[in-house]
Amino acid sequence: MALRVSVRGLLLGGSVLAIIATAVPALLPAAGEELTPRTVAGRELVDAQVIATQRAVQRGHARALGQLSQVRQLKLAITEAQAAAIERKAKDDLSAVRREAIATVAGLIGLKGAQIEPYVVSTERELDRADLGAEPGVLLAPQLFNVVRRADALLGQIADRATRELTGSGATPSPRPTGP
Amino acid sequence: MNGPGRPPDWRTVVAWVIVPAIAGMLIAANVDRSSLPVVGSEHIAAVILVDGQAYFGHVTEVPWSDTVQVNDVYYFQDARGSSMNLPLGLQRRGGELHQPTDGMSLRRDKILAIEPLSVSSAVRRAIAVERVLQGAR
Numbered sequence: 001m002a003l004r005v006s007v008r009g010l011l012l013g014g015s016v017l018a019i020i021a022t023a024v025p026a027l028l029p030a031a032g033e034e035l036t037p038r039t040v041a042g043r044e045l046v047d048a049q050v051i052a053t054q055r056a057v058q059r060g061h062a063r064a065l066g067q068l069s070q071v072r073q074l075k076l077a078i079t080e081a082q083a084a085a086i087e088r089k090a091k092d093d094l095s096a097v098r099r100e101a102i103a104t105v106a107g108l109i110g111l112k113g114a115q116i117e118p119y120v121v122s123t124e125r126e127l128d129r130a131d132l133g134a135e136p137g138v139l140l141a142p143q144l145f146n147v148v149r150r151a152d153a154l155l156g157q158i159a160d161r162a163t164r165e166l167t168g169s170g171a172t173p174s175p176r177p178t179g180p
Numbered sequence: 181m182n183g184p185g186r187p188p189d190w191r192t193v194v195a196w197v198i199v200p201a202i203a204g205m206l207i208a209a210n211v212d213r214s215s216l217p218v219v220g221s222e223h224i225a226a227v228i229l230v231d232g233q234a235y236f237g238h239v240t241e242v243p244w245s246d247t248v249q250v251n252d253v254y255y256f257q258d259a260r261g262s263s264m265n266l267p268l269g270l271q272r273r274g275g276e277l278h279q280p281t282d283g284m285s286l287r288r289d290k291i292l293a294i295e296p297l298s299v300s301s302a303v304r305r306a307i308a309v310e311r312v313l314q315g316a317r
Contacts, residue, residue, distance in 0.1 A: 036238050039222045041308035049309045060263035110316035137266030139302040141310035142254070145269040152262050
């Protein structure tokens with residue numbers, strides 16, 4: 001069996017090889033990424049992360065309430081009625097932040113419209129009863145992590161603002177007219 | 181070619197049996213079946229840079245290039261003081277101020293190690309949940 005290859009055939013084959021050798025490295029990452037299978041979590045894992053998120057939000061809520069409670073035990077320069085009003089307002093704001101965080105989680109897991117309110121109410125009830133002892137931390141999915149991070153920031157701000165109002169430490173002086 | 185009833189000559193056997201068999205053995209010995217596209221399982225690796233920063237994603241070694249390509253990128257963010265009971269949180273690359281599109285190239289000389297993540301890795305689990313959440317909305 002004699003193998004005959006023409007010069008033209010050799011040139012054509014060489015050209016094809018050259019194109020492949022230059023194009024493949026450039027296209028490899030994109031093609032590989034398109035073809036790479038993606039692992040998605042099962043229901044059980046998603047539920048576990050959602051619960052961990054809600055409990056993290058609840059820990060932040062409890063921490064803010066604890067801060068308020070500590071300040072309320074101090075002898076304050078304002079009247080009891082004023083202190084109670086500030087505390088009530090802060091607690092309402094803290095609850096609103098928690099509620100908003102739970103509603104955001106509900107949206108993330110695909111609940112819509114009329115499904116969200118009952119979910120939020122039942123979750124709030126569960127969280128109020130939950131024992132949040134020392135729990136190991138869970139590395140959350142980025143969107144859930146952002147819910148906790150945002151709630152933490154808002155809860156901290158509300159507790160700090162109420163602390164300043166209760167203690168008068170952050171009171172700004174009344175504006176005075178300037179000039180002669 | 182050989183006619184019917186005639187045994188194939190040795191060159192035909194070499195060309196059509198021995199050479200393909202050797203090529204097949206070489207490919208089988210050098211290709212990780214689990215990393216094949218479509219049929220393989222997903223491979224997520226941690227790319228640890230010399231400055232301590234780590235990125236997680238699909239790593240592609242580009243031939244003849246001084247960079248390594250990482251796609252579907254995630255990284256750790258400081259979460260000390262948060263109520264998560266963990267000092268770190270996971271973020272997906274793309275939400276930064278400059279809004280990078282998917283994929284980043286890392287210079288090889290800045291990479292300390294590339295480590296594949298196990299299936300039970302907390303990072304992989306968080307990424308798997310993130311994909312569900314992205315699809316749920």
